[in-house]
Amino acid sequence: MYKILEARELTTNIYLMEVEARRVAKRCQPGQFVIVRMDAEGERIPLTICDYNREKGTVTIVFQTVGAGTKKMGELKAGDSLHDFVGPLGCPSELVDEPVEELKEKSILFVAGGVGTAPVYPQVKWLQKRGVNADVIVGAKTKDLIILEEEMEAVAGNLYITTDDGSYGRSGMVTQTIKDLVEEGKHYDVCIAIGPMIMMKFVCKMTEELGIPTVVSLNPIMVDGTGMCGACRVTVGGEVKFACVDGPEFDGHKVDFDQAMKRQQLYQTMEGRALLKEQEGTTHHGGCGNCTDNN
Amino acid sequence: MDVLKKVPVREQDAKVRATNFEEVCFGYNEEEAREEAERCINCKNARCIVGCPVSINIPAFIEKVKEGDVEAAYHIINESSSLPAVCGRVCPQESQCEGVCIRGIKGEPVSIGKLERFVADWACEKDVKPEGAKEKNGKRVAVVGSGPAGLTCAGDLAKLGYDVTIFEALHEAGGVLVYGIPEFRLPKEKVVAKEIENVRSLGVKIETNVVVGKAVTIDELMDEEGFDAVFIGSGAGLPKFMGIPGEQANGVFSANEYLTRSNLMKAFQEGSTTPIMKGNKVAVVGGGNVAMDAARTALRLGAEVHVVYRRSEEELPARVEEVHHAKEEGIIFDLLTNPVEILTNEKGWVSGIKCVKMELGAPDESGRRRPVVKPDSEFVIEVDTVIMSLGTSPNPLISSTTEGLETNKWKCIIADENSGKTTKEGVYAGGDAVTGAATVILAMGAGKAAAKGIDEYLTNK
């Protein structure tokens, strides 16, 4: 069992948890992830490592409640425990292996979409600790969905916030901000984009036009997270890769996003039903006899 | 009673079991077991012992069954095997102990596997446990992986007085026994959990959720965590794909994924939190035990299932019993058939599998006749799900993070067969991680050999 030391709602449907997991905390690097099971019956949920404290032996995760599994997890409080917490999984971000002197020469841009702000944060923080200031664009649908603003402000070189509806910061999609920044005369050597698949796809389209090499962090469906099941396979540069061991970060200009997005939808019908059941509790499947479970 | 024939074992009716996940075979009761035991003629130079990879004293334990002293029979088996309830169920007996039984020359061999299973199940029901160490020797051994190799090595070392900790990557111990082999062949609560409990009762600690090579390295286990030796039994868990067009389509799974969802995550049960695709028409590509398990799982989830295999029935690598059971249950075998492409519909979902017919040519290096494509034989099987079961290879997570641990060209860890010794001092290995995908009993045998090797090493150190 892995004790939850802190649990709070960052904004509607987005939760932060600090969890005691000594082995993970000792070893993890920015860019890696964990797999969590909330109870003995729970499914295995992959989540990016958002922060870690090696002395305390804790790891912070941030998750959005999108379905039955994460929704149930959102109900946990400090003092509760997670049944399983395995990691660190996947490869660390490439930045970690680059000599700091070289990183300092580079102009780095992070683009975070929605809950993707959480995995971007440890990378920016890691760089800032080593004297490298990276620019960060954070985008969300609306003001309420912006998370970790203060934390990010503290570690980013320049922080640009944009909302689709213009309710906060700039107005429009993150791609617009990228374009604007470049047009304003900014130059970037590398872009790291993390967020919903569709956002990463369009960021990559934009950066390809602008000639900025781009790294993305993919979140395909996973089971074991150790290379055993092949559920997480994605096509990158025409080659099949397992995101859990070869990634999760890849060269965004080579990723087949359309295929990856289709594969993400594999269990959509079943997941939708599970969510309904979770929301409606015992009132769902109330034995009316009219609905069958075999479609 | 016909002495040339095995005492028949009671099984769930094929039609009924095709719709549930209960165990197929009921096993012998005491009376049936005694009757079958009587068929053994207690050979002096018992060939069956040679046929068993861990050399169980088969005639001796069968004698005890005849006498009705099942507990004594259990202890005889336990001297050589730590997972009898498992091996009695899943060993390919026809090519091992039973394959060479003298009874088999004229008639059917003695049903050694079913007798072993009977003894193990009896001991489990009566709560007879293997005997542990009298005293601890204070030395610590780390075991990576909790499959048959790891469990056996850990159990044997604990019996010798070592302080053993198993590190397992998944959230549950058992390796392929929990995530691969289905409930209807190997019940998890009744059999696997009990066998693991037996290993725990010897004092072995099991730490789950530790991916060695990620959370901690082999060197750190020895240098920082104080382990005097390490055994690697990490299995052969990486799935292979064919590399044909359409393989990334929605509805194509590796057998590992499909079986893990069903077995480890219990997706076959109503209300499970982990989803599984219940196909209408499923093609399973491959012909081994894994393919049979995937096919029979899909069948039980409600699909029409085709096993697509490129050689003929004779070459099917699966256990004969499993093929027989699969046929009884209604699995369709499309033999001498090889997929060349997976077809998809406009939404990117599997709509069919395009195959070619094969015929057997001259024998290849494995001695089996090589299948060659029949010209102009392309045809399509309409399916909505494809399960690829083409074999597995070892995970490089450990070998790539351990300096001095050498592997061969198949990524298998190089280890001495008799002692499990690897190219790195203090590090031993065995099971599928060394041999590539093999069998439970071979993995167990390797775990045993390594326990002996480790004991010798640490005693002389």
Ligand SMILES: Cc1cc2nc3c(=O)[nH]c(=O)nc-3n(C[C@H](O)[C@H](O)[C@H](O)COP(=O)(O)OP(=O)(O)OC[C@H]3O[C@@H](n4cnc5c(N)ncnc54)[C@H](O)[C@@H]3O)c2cc1C
């Ligand atoms: C490497 C990686 C890192 C991730 N990091 C984060 C993170 O930091 N914060 C966060 O909120 N989310 C993250 N995710 C996504 C998160 O795992 C899913 O949102 C979660 O599993 C959904 O589960 P559910 O039961 O609540 O929803 P469901 O209703 O079951 O699923 C909703 C959607 O989530 C995705 N999903 C479902 N099951 C899985 C699965 N087993 N593996 C991957 N995706 C799945 C599918 O696209 C699905 O359509 C990450 C995923 C991966 C692979």
Ligand SMILES: Cc1cc2nc3c(=O)[nH]c(=O)nc-3n(C[C@H](O)[C@H](O)[C@H](O)COP(=O)(O)OP(=O)(O)OC[C@H]3O[C@@H](n4cnc5c(N)ncnc54)[C@H](O)[C@@H]3O)c2cc1C
């Ligand atoms: C579906 C299926 C059906 C089969 N049917 C039969 C049968 O009928 N009869 C038969 O004899 N054999 C059968 N086999 C083969 C048999 O199960 C294997 O040969 C045997 O389990 C190998 O044992 P092992 O201990 O070497 O490895 P495994 O059983 O694979 O166990 C390895 C364990 O190590 C863990 N691990 C891996 N990497 C790490 C790491 N880095 N850190 C920590 N832990 C790690 C894994 O999670 C796993 O739990 C079958 C196999 C499958 C997949």
Ligand code: SF4
């Ligand atoms: S362990 Fe396997 S090979 Fe040995 S006697 Fe038992 S069933 Fe036969």
Ligand code: SF4
């Ligand atoms: S070879 Fe057959 S008959 Fe002879 S001892 Fe072994 S099981 Fe009994």
Ligand code: FES
């Ligand atoms: S999640 Fe199973 S191989 Fe990547």
Ligand SMILES: [Mg+2]
């Ligand atoms: Mg879910």
